Amino acid sequence: xxxxxxxxxxxxxxxxxxxxxxxxxxxxxxxxxxxxxxxxxxxxxxxxxxxxxxxxxxxxxxxxxxxxxxxxxxxxxxxxxxxxxxxxxxxxxxxxxxxxxxxxxxxxxxxxxxxxxxxxxxxxxxxxxxxxxxxxxxxxxxxxxxxxxxxxxxxxxxxxxxxxxxxxxxxxxxxxxxxxxxxxxxxxxxxxxxxxxxxxxxxxxxxxxxxxxxxxxxxxxxxxxxxxxxxxxxxxxxxxxxxxxxxxxxxxxxxxxxxxxxxxxxxxxxxxxxxxxxxxxxxxxxxxxxxxxxxxxxxxxxxxxxxxxxxxxxxxxxxxxxxxxxxxxxxxxxxxxxxxxxxxxxxxxxxxxxxxxxxxxxxxxxxxxxxxxxxxxxxxxxxxxxxxxxxxxxxxxxxxxxxxxxxxxxxxxxxxxxxxxxxxxxxxxxxxxxxxxxxxxxxxxxxxxxxxxxxxxxxxxxxxxxxxxxxxxxxxxxxxxxxxxxxxxxxxxxxxxxxxxxxxxxxxxxxxxxxxxxxxxxxxxxxxxxxxxxxxxxxxxxxxxxxxxxxxx
RNA sequence: GCGCCCGUAGCUCAGGGGAUAGAGCAGAAGCCUUCUAAGCUUCUGGCCGGAGGUUCGAGUCCUCCCGGGCGCACCA
Numbered sequence: 057x058x059x060x061x062x063x064x065x066x067x068x069x070x071x072x073x074x075x076x077x078x079x080x081x082x083x084x085x086x087x088x089x090x091x092x093x094x095x096x097x098x099x100x101x102x103x104x105x106x107x108x109x110x111x112x113x114x115x116x117x118x119x120x121x122x123x124x125x126x127x128x129x130x131x132x133x134x135x136x137x138x139x140x141x142x143x144x145x146x147x148x149x150x151x152x153x154x155x156x157x158x159x160x161x162x163x164x165x166x167x168x169x170x171x172x173x174x175x176x177x178x179x180x181x182x183x184x185x186x187x188x189x190x191x192x193x194x195x196x197x198x199x200x201x202x203x204x205x206x207x208x209x210x211x212x213x214x215x216x217x218x219x220x221x222x223x224x225x226x227x228x229x230x231x232x233x234x235x236x237x238x239x240x241x242x243x244x245x246x247x248x249x250x251x252x253x254x255x256x257x258x259x260x261x262x263x264x265x266x267x268x269x270x271x272x273x274x275x276x277x278x279x280x281x282x283x284x285x286x287x288x289x290x291x292x293x294x295x296x297x298x299x300x301x302x303x304x305x306x307x308x309x310x311x312x313x314x315x316x317x318x319x320x321x322x323x324x325x326x327x328x329x330x331x332x333x334x335x336x337x338x339x340x341x342x343x344x345x346x347x348x349x350x351x352x353x354x355x356x357x358x359x360x361x362x363x364x365x366x367x368x369x370x371x372x373x374x375x376x377x378x379x380x381x382x383x384x385x386x387x388x389x390x391x392x393x394x395x396x397x398x399x400x401x402x403x404x405x406x407x408x409x410x411x412x413x414x415x416x417x418x419x420x421x422x423x424x425x426x427x428x429x430x431x432x433x434x435x436x437x438x439x440x441x442x443x444x445x446x447x448x449x450x451x452x453x454x455x456x457x458x459x460x461x462x463x464x465x466x467x468x469x470x471x472x473x474x475x476x477x478x479x480x481x482x483x484x485x486x487x488x489x490x491x492x493x494x495x496x497x498x499x500x501x502x503x504x505x506x507x508x509x510x511x512x513x514x515x516x517x518x519x520x521x522x523x524x525x526x527x528x529x530x531x532x533x534x535x536x537x538x539x540x541x542x543x544x545x546x547x548x549x550x551x552x553x554x555x556x557x558x559x560x561x562x563x564x565x566x567x568x569x570x571x572x573x574x575x576x577x578x579x580x581x582x583x584x585x586x587x588x589x590x591x592x593x594x595x596x597x598x599x600x601x602x603x604x605x606x607x608x609x
Numbered sequence: 610g611c612g613c614c615c616g617u618a619g620c621u622c623a624g625g626g627g628a629u630a631g632a633g634c635a636g637a638a639g640c641c642u643u644c645u646a647a648g649c650u651u652c653u654g655g656c657c658g659g660a661g662g663u664u665c666g667a668g669u670c671c672u673c674c675c676g677g678g679c680g681c682a683c684c685a
Contacts, residue, residue: 087625102627105666114665115627139628140665185685227685315685343683354612354681361683368685396613397680422614423679430620464622467614469678471621476634480647485633487647499644506644542625554623557632568640568649587644609647 058088058534059541061099061145064126069103071125078118082110088145088538090531097136097144098531105141115141152521152530157513159533159589167536167596172213172544178379179205181390182302183220186295187231188256192424193392195305195445196470199461199602200421200549201390202307206600207544207552208388216384218311220375223291224319225368230254231294232287236274238263239286243272262293301446306454306602315371318378324366327374327409328359336408346373351404351413373405380411388547393420393467419547421466427473452477455603459486462549462601485557489594490606492560495567496591497607503573503584510588511581520579521586525566529590532559536593540600549601556597563590 065086072078084106088099104119111118119137126135131151136144159166181201184194205215222228234254240247242263249255266274266289274282302308318324328344331337336347337359344360346369359370379387391398399420403413426433426443433443448457456477463485464470476484500510511517521530536555543551572583595605 085625089625089627092628092631096628100628105627108665142628187685222685225685341683345683358683363683365683367683372685392679393614394679395685399613420614468622469615473621484647488633491645491647495645495648502644546625550623554632561632564648565650567644568646571644573644609645 058099059538060131060151060534061088061101062086062538064129064132064145065101065103065122065143067127068122068125069107072107072122075125077121077125078107078111082107090535091144096138096142097146098527099145099147100138101143101145102141104137104143108141117141119143149518152527153516153518155530155534156518156585156589157516159592160510160513160516160585163592164596164599166592167540167600168210168212169537169541170212171541172208172211175213175385176216176383177208177213177386177388178216178218178382178384179208179388179390180218180220180379182298182307183222184298185222185227186291186298187227188254188294189258190298190301190445192426192443192445192448192472193421195448195457196424196461197390197392197421198302198305198307198445199458200419200466203458203462203549203552203601204388204390204419204544204547206602207540207549210540210600211544213386213544216311217307217309218313219309221295221312221314222368223295224315224371228287228291229283231290232283232285235259235262235266235286235290236283239266239274242267243275245275258294258297259290262290265293301444301449304449304454305445305457313375313378315375318371318374319366323378324370324374327377328366328370330377330409331359331373334408334410346405346408348401348404348408351407353400353404357401357405369401369405372402373409376402376406376416377409377411380406380409380415385415387416388419389416390419390421393422396420417547419466422469424461424470424472427471427475429475430473433474448472448474455490456484456486458602459489459553462553465548465550486603487609488564489556489560489598490604491609492563493591493594493598493605494607494609496563496587496594499572499587500584500591503580506573508573508577508580508584510584516582516585517578518582518585520576520582523570525562525569526583526586529559529562529566529586532562533589533593536597552597552601556594556601559590559593559597563594 069084069086073080073082084103086103088101091097091100104122105115107118108115116137119141122143123135123137131148131154133146133148136146138144179201182190182194182198184190202217205217208215230250230253233250237247237249237253238259274285328337331346336350338345338347342362343358345356346359347356349356357369358367359373360366399418403416406416407413451474460472460477461470477486480487539551539555543549572580572587574580598605
């Protein structure tokens with residue numbers, strides 16, 4: 057997918073429509089692939105074949121006509137029609153020259169685009185209850201959410217990262233009760249952790265801390281008051297610790313929204329009022345329901361329980377309404393896939409509130425299975441023997457953790473092997489990509505020692521770059537902007553990983569086969585320019601993943 | 610039972626309706642007096658879960674079936 061050629065295709069399509077060759081409503085995929093075999097050009101498109109039916113002609117005929125509509129560009133050597141109607145594009149040498157100069161000129165900006173210019177996007181992710189430390193599943197969501205945000209930024213969007221704190225409800229009460237039990241235990245009292253309570257060691261530590269700061273005074277306070285205090289202390293401390301973990305993971309948020317605050321600000325009341333005015337609320341069995349079924353949900357949902365308390369869903373309606381009212385052009389929620397059944401309900405709620413559902417995109421991230429030497433590591437939050445994100449960071453480090461979390465499509469479950477992730481060996485894909493970058497840096501240090509500097513963009517003489525490996529590298533580098541765009545538009549960060557592995561593979565192969573620093577100065581300089589371009593793309597790609605691009609390894 | 614996701618090489622997975630389906634790992638054989646061997650080269654490996662359908666063309670879209678995961682609260 058090369059954006060310059062894609063522009064040509066778009067232009068040809070427009071012209072063909074204007075001329076009536078194809079119907080105005082035809083919307084073929086304007087996509088490019090890199091042909092698998094030599095002799096099929098640098099890029100290929102199937103657009104003509106896709107249009108064949110609408111145009112009432114066969115693919116080859118459409119292809120021929122499209123080439124006539126295509127603007128003539130000096131950097132395009134030729135367009136061939138092949139097979140059932142492929143358009144095969146062969147680029148002129150000047151194209152590769154320009155590409156190379158372009159990458160060196162743009163540096164860290166290469167690959168960025170402006171498709172999102174003027175568009176504000178919110179990405180909400182992690183949003184874990186402050187009832188315990190983040191586990192590996194949160195880690196994957198954090199990596200995905202943050203990388204999506206980076207991708208959207210790279211494509212010109214204005215992005216806000218947001219964490220929604222579920223600091224209200226039964227779980228928070230249970231948390232307080234659990235801490236209170238630990239606190240009492242600390243003073244030698246008989247105090248069981250409540251049914252379904254939090255067993256983790258972290259509450260024992262918190263209880264000890266509380267005893268040191270507050271003494272024994274909470275032993276004598278009334279149960280409910282003590283529990284409320286414990287809930288407050290625990291959620292505060294746990295949230296702080298969650299923030300620390302995320303910080304270490306390279307993930308930061310612009311906005312933290314609290315569910316409690318939503319209620320205090322009257323936002324939940326307001327949302328319910330709106331629903332009531334719109335006629336979407338009704339009473340039944342002493343509860344208040346919203347008619348989400350009208351908007352595609354399986355059943356209607358309770359917003360105010362019999363006991364008068366609001367449900368989590370009520371808060372969430374208010375929360376999402378608030379997001380819409382903050383004026384985002386696009387709202388992205390990143391959820392664990394175990395919440396997938398919740399999505400239709402939220403979309404329905406938004407429609408009931410008169411908001412377009414397609415503005416809210418929900419990315420579902422499947423679970424992480426933690427392995428060690430290929431054997432599963434057991435995880436269970438309640439039993440308290442889970443592996444936390446912090447444990448993983450301690451063991452494998454930020455770069456490997458982020459890379460592994462992003463290696464698979466989000467809708468596939470992920471096997472995360474701790475031993476593999478920290479192996480400083482050939483098996484570890486993180487190092488494969490980072491090593492390519494470090495290698496290039498090392499080479500540049502060598503060339504500097506020999507008095508050879510990477511040429512300035514305007515000084516590049518690409519004439520010596522005639523090897524097929526060099527053409528392959530240039531072709532691959534030219535795809536980068538489209539990879540970033542597609543990853544951002546489809547909300548699929550794994551594409552960047554696969555792309556970078558390919559770049560690294562081509563680089564390593566080239567490196568082993570040919571020397572960059574040779575006796576021939578002109579050739580060395582041309583190759584140095586190419587290597588700088590590869591380095592730039594590797595660095596930019598790793599940056600968008602939040603993974604370091606080391607200069608030495 | 611209903612809904613969503615997944616099923617592609619021995620394993621882990623890419624593959625946006627198009628040309629002869631790819632990569633890594635595992636297995637076999639090679640490559641370091643020269644820019645980092647955390648690397649490279651070559652070989653082996655496939656009824657894309659199954660059956661129908663749509664299409665000039667299906668791993669990709671539709672229907673059904675089988676197998677696995679996750680959901681189906683007046684929990685969050």
